[in-house]
Amino acid sequence: MHIEPGLVTGAKLVLSYATGIAAGGVALKLAVETVREQGIGSFAARTLATTTLVFVFFEILPHFPVGVSEVHFILGSTLFLLFGAAPAAFGLAFGLLLQGMLFEPVDLPQYGMNVTTLLVPLFAIQAIATRIIPRNTAYVDLKYGQALALSTTYQAGVVAWVAFWALYGSGFAMTNLASIATFAASYALVIVIEPLADLAVLALAKSVRGVTAPGLVTPRLHNAA
Numbered sequence: 001m002h003i004e005p006g007l008v009t010g011a012k013l014v015l016s017y018a019t020g021i022a023a024g025g026v027a028l029k030l031a032v033e034t035v036r037e038q039g040i041g042s043f044a045a046r047t048l049a050t051t052t053l054v055f056v057f058f059e060i061l062p063h064f065p066v067g068v069s070e071v072h073f074i075l076g077s078t079l080f081l082l083f084g085a086a087p088a089a090f091g092l093a094f095g096l097l098l099q100g101m102l103f104e105p106v107d108l109p110q111y112g113m114n115v116t117t118l119l120v121p122l123f124a125i126q127a128i129a130t131r132i133i134p135r136n137t138a139y140v141d142l143k144y145g146q147a148l149a150l151s152t153t154y155q156a157g158v159v160a161w162v163a164f165w166a167l168y169g170s171g172f173a174m175t176n177l178a179s180i181a182t183f184a185a186s187y188a189l190v191i192v193i194e195p196l197a198d199l200a201v202l203a204l205a206k207s208v209r210g211v212t213a214p215g216l217v218t219p220r221l222h223n224a225a
Contacts, residue, residue: 002070003110003117003162008169013109015168020112023119027093030086042215046083049216050091051098053079058099067183068166068176073190074158076122077150078198081139082205084218085126092118113165121157125150135225139218140206147198155191159184 008016034043053075063072079088093115100107107114132146133139163180170176205221 002104002107003113003165004065004068005106005110007068008110008113008165012169013112016110016112016116016165018112019116019120023089023116023123024093026123027086027089027119030089034084034086038219039215043087045216046087046218047090047094050079050083050087051094052091054091054095055098058095059103066186067179067181068170069162069183071183071186071190073194073197074118074154075194075197076118076154076158077125077147077194078201080122080125080129080150081142081198081202082217082221084220085122087218089119089122092122113161117158117161117165120161121154124157125153128153138223139221140202142199142202144195144199147195147202151194151198152191155187155194159187 031043057073057075061073063070065071074092076088076092079091083091096114096118097111100111128150132149133142162183166176166180202221205217
């Protein structure tokens, strides 16, 4: 997820740093809770896995510039369901940073905006999951409607943040509004595909129940809360 360079500039970047730090603070709080409950080894292994996957998603999966940003298959809800909120958050942040440092240094000034855009929707799906997934349901037993709700929440959050940054940086000119609308419309494809990806991955996880090494996935993947 890359806000176009030059969209937000100058003193306006300060807000992006503030939101990025705030999102990082929430992620750190979740990490402390995860380490307390499941151990630092499990958290580190899952963070390494999510970082690697995010880097692969951004570099290998189809992505293309549309309007004010780029369309990516981020698979944020998939990462959440497999690894939990904290490892997914750190993986998204580290994977994005690694990509910027190695391949897209021009994106580094936008890192605060980009990491906010990726992490805040992740926190939203964590909140939604507690409301729509019964405590006696393991993630591998989710229905399509539940997966769709999580994925749609994540993608809608991404689109909302991209729109916010575009309006904040470049105002309400018709060309800017048209670029935002084009970007938002293009994400309809992502919203259709990602729940199917979630279910496919969960079906695979269900088929190997008992084979996955403990600590490499979130305990909720195979077990009720």
